Amino acid sequence: MKAKKFVLKQQFVGFPKYSDVEIMEEELPPVTDGEFLAEAVFISIDPFIRIHPQEVGNVVMGQQVARILESKSEHYAVGNYIVGFFGWRTHTISTPQLITPDHRLPEYLIKDMDDLPLSLPLGILGxxxxxxxxxxxxxxxxxxxxxxxxxxxxxxxxxxxxxxxxxxxxxxxxxxxxxxxxxxxxxxxxxxxxxxxxxxxxxxxxxxxxxxxxxxxxxxxxxxxxxxxxxxxxxxxxxxxxxxxxxxxxxxxxxxxxxxxxxxxxxxxxxxxxxxxLFVPRWHEGIAQNLKWIKEKKLKYRETIIEGFENTFQAFLDLLSGKNIGKTIVKV
Ligand SMILES: NC(=O)c1ccc[n+]([C@@H]2O[C@H](COP(=O)([O-])OP(=O)(O)OC[C@H]3O[C@@H](n4cnc5c(N)ncnc54)[C@H](OP(=O)(O)O)[C@@H]3O)[C@@H](O)[C@H]2O)c1
The missing domain is CATH 3.40.50.720 (NAD(P)-binding Rossmann-like Domain)
Structure with a gap:
């Protein structure tokens, strides 16, 4: 299995440029005991990516909704959808990170979405x-x-x-x-x-x-x-x-x-x-209340969806220049 990923080539200075990142391929190893293989379905584009410290050579940071393609972990089954902080990459092998350290966004199984779009856990429900x-x-x-x-x-x-x-x-x-x-x-x-x-x-x-x-x-x-x-x-x-x-x-x-x-x-x-x-200990309280307001039709949302993994960086530039309305998402 080959993963595609956006790697940071140099630190952003001023408005980000195409030369700051590079798309690379990575051959993934077989999944071993305790691990899962997840395929990105939606990637979240957020302003913090511009200012959060990131190391050159690393995958650009970001959250995803991903589908479990293979699992040797008791926590996730094939076909489950999860929210994970895997960065801008198409496929990821990892072990479940179910206990969230303070400085990380939580990883979790997506449940109770009824007919709502699966991208919402990156926006209004995330x-x-x-x-x-x-x-x-x-x-x-x-x-x-x-x-x-x-x-x-x-x-x-x-x-x-x-x-x-x-x-x-x-x-x-x-x-x-x-x-x-x-x-x-x-x-x-x-x-x-x-x-x-x-x-x-x-x-x-x-x-x-x-x-x-x-x-x-x-x-x-x-x-x-x-x-x-x-x-x-x-x-x-x-x-x-x-x-x-x-x-x-x-x-x-x-x-x-x-x-x-x-x-x-x-x-x-x-x-x-x-x-x-700061609110990670109350994370699911926020999601539950926002979901209730959506179901009661008190809370509306809009998404700007960009198709194609290759367009992830352009989606980031568009967000920074205000072309988006509502949440910016890449549909991989
Ligand atoms: N504290 C936290 O934990 C936390 C978490 C998430 C987000 N944030 C922050 O919350 C803010 C909004 O994030 P978001 O995800 O909701 O992004 P967003 O609002 O969906 O997108 C960014 C918007 O910022 C506006 N903007 C860009 N440059 C601007 C400028 N020079 N002056 C005024 N407005 C400008 C643009 O809209 P216009 O066309 O209206 O200019 C653009 O659409 C960001 O500052 C982000 O870093 C903080």
Whole structure:
């Protein structure tokens, strides 16, 4: 059995380039006792791949939904589907990693999906879904009637957070980079307003949409846009710092924190960063709640699916340049 894999040839500097990676083939050995052979069905494309430390020569990191092709492990049977952190590769031989160390995404059998797409455990029913669920509810602690701003609002995490905010009875404003994204989040997902940061004045629009001020900010983007949003927050506002994608491709490295201390002091704001991995002990609680909301038709999702393993790197470039709506997935 031959596996194809994307190997990191050099560290990403600035916006990633095709010359940073290489597709290679690997002849896999026979499966031995305790091991399984899994075939990638869907590969998850995520922003963290751009900034997480990775070693040159290694397979590019990432999560997959994979089908068990052969098993000499009591934990998985042929035909099972699992979620695994196998990277950008078509086939993997491994032993089950059922006990998850803190720094790894959990590996598990996919169950109870009914008729839902098998790609969802990489999106709304997986890591990004739990990032939205825990990072918004545990950190922003939204209350009914409050005003919530979500940046990266048409992406996987942002579109999910805005819908949870609506479920909780909040007024929600989404920050997006195109009109079609804005229309989707307002007309289909129920956000109250969208602001297109590429062609509108963010501060003026925020004051129009939320003259009362902002109680919660779920930050996916960082940079100047986030500084502007934070400057319009109310007293005792809460900020959940999920990501800062506007800084990921800067050749100069990440910006220093813009001068926000004045707003923090005068408005008694709280800001907390987090990693989804913090919530690994409650992982299946998040999945169960998100699944329940999907079945109750309170939570919608959208996926941008790119066909073909060879197009995995292009899917990553498209995500970083905002071409996706919702979760970006490669169908292998
Ligand atoms: N803390 C955690 O554990 C954790 C876990 C998962 C994800 N995250 C973070 O959460 C954020 C969203 O992740 P995701 O998977 O849901 O990705 P995503 O939102 O589906 O896709 C990324 C989106 O970011 C927007 N974007 C790109 N460059 C931008 C810029 N310079 N300024 C403003 N927006 C920009 C683009 O939308 P527009 O067209 O609207 O610009 C793009 O579609 C990322 O920052 C990611 O690193 C954190």
């Amino acid at each position: 890591m990004p879904g739990n990032t939205a669920y825990f990072g918004f509810l545990d950190i922003c602690k939204p209350k009914e009637g409050e005003t919530v701003v979500v940046s990266g609002a048409a992406g996987t995490v942002g579109s999910h957070v805005g819908q949870i905010a609506k479920i909780k009875g909040c007024k929600v404003i989404g920050i997006v980079g195109s009109e079609s994204k804005g229309k989707w989040i307002t007309e289909e997902l129920g956000f109250n307003y969208y602001i297109n940061y590429k062609n509108q004045n963010l501060k003026e629009e925020l004051i129009k949409c939320a003259p009362e001020g902002i109680d919660c900010y779920f930050d996916n983007i960082g940079g100047d846009l986030s500084s502007t949003i934070i400057s319009t927050m109310k007293r005792f506002g809460r900020i959940s710092v999920c990501g800062f994608i506007s800084q990921y491709n800067l050749e100069s490295g990440f910006d220093k924190a813009p001068a926000l201390q004045g707003y923090f002091v005068s408005n008694c704001l709280q800001m907390q960063g987090y990693s989804a991995l």
